[in-house]
Amino acid sequence: MFYIKKVETKKEQKLFLDFPLKLYKGNPYFVPPLYMDEKKIFSKNYVYNDTCEHVYFLCFNDKKEVVGRISAILQKASNEKHNEKRVRFTRFDSIDNQEVANLLFKSIESWAKEKKMDTIVGPLGFSDLEREGLLIEGFDELATFEEQYNYPYYQKLIENLGYVKEVDWIESKLYAPEDNSDRMERISNIMLRRYKLHFGTAKTTAKFLDKYKDQIFEILDTTYVDIYGTVPFTDSMKKMMISNFKLLLSLKYIAIILDQNDKIVCFGICLPSIARAVQKSQGHLTLPCIIKLLKARKHPQIIDLALVGVLPEYAKLGVSAAILAHIMKMLKNGDVEYAETNLNLENNMEIRNNWKNFKQIEHKRRRSFVKKLDV
Secondary structure, three states: OEEEEEOOOHHHHHHHHHHHHHHOOOOOOOOOOOHHHHHHHHOOOOOOOOOEEEEEEEEEEOOOOEEEEEEEEEEHHHHHHHOOOEEEEEEEEEOOOHHHHHHHHHHHHHHHHHOOOOEEEEOOOOOOOOOOOEEEEOOOOOOOOOOOOOOOHHHHHHHOOOOEEEEEEEEEEEEOOOOOOOHHHHHHHHHHHHOOOEEOOOOOHHHHHHHHHHHHHHHHHHHOOOOOOOOOOOHHHHHHHHHHHOOOOOHHHEEEEEOOOOOEEEEEEEEEOOHHHHHOOOOOOOHHHHHHHHHHHHOOOEEEEEEEEEOHHHHOOOOHHHHHHHHHHHHHOOOOOEEEOOOEEOOOHHHHHHHHHOEEEEEEEEEEEEEEOOO
């Protein structure tokens, strides 16, 4: 026998946060989020509280053990942007039991109807800065720190409830090309000269952020506006993003391209992978974890492609070739084994075609599901 409980107490909040850590304990592919960051979803001052309503549910067995969890998000900014009445589901984790999944999804569907919404979609977070998509291929691949791992049976549990595919994302590993040609670098140099562009510089990451952060967010809002699941950046979101990633930023893995007026036209930000560093501590910042994080930052074996942005008028000119050449150079120097693209929408061929310049392995696929409610 199973039953549902809405998360309300501090104890229940801890059970909600701890359940996936128990469910995936010992799994070599699961990568937890930082516990201290995940804990903020229950804060009264959480950065998304001004644009979202959210609720959390736990499923228990007759021994009062947690066997599943789920969260629902009413993302008002997204609904207003697209004129929709949607609720997002996220943080779904469960044992392999259809009754548990039924109870969890029934809870969020009832909540959505109470809010006068007509559709459930997900897994999607508060914004595209959060983990999104259900893994449906690539279960024997290490998750990136930015994305969530799940067991293969999750897809069956969700589809049995009437949820169908809305979009897929593809993830790839990028290796240096097997030939030693400097073709991309030559193309990059020609393009930079032709359009009178140059790489931006900064002495420290702090100075880099001071100098370029505002322009970067402007480009992200411009270029990501029509991408699935995105919402405009608020000031609180910007501060959170900078706070979460500033310690991982390394100028070695960042490329900024400027015009004659020192305005950004294109950028690529890669982050050293910290997936292995946070696994053993289950996302807790213990001293050994911090040491591993610092080591991963200084000498990463894997880099994650975190953010890439190109102004539309320059995208048509092939300016992104300079960013590709920069990534390729990182892979060729021998310090980094490969780069992870993270999520690329299946139909975003403008992005996916860029990776053909590398030795590429498409190794993961994720899906966002959708279901219309009877209202």
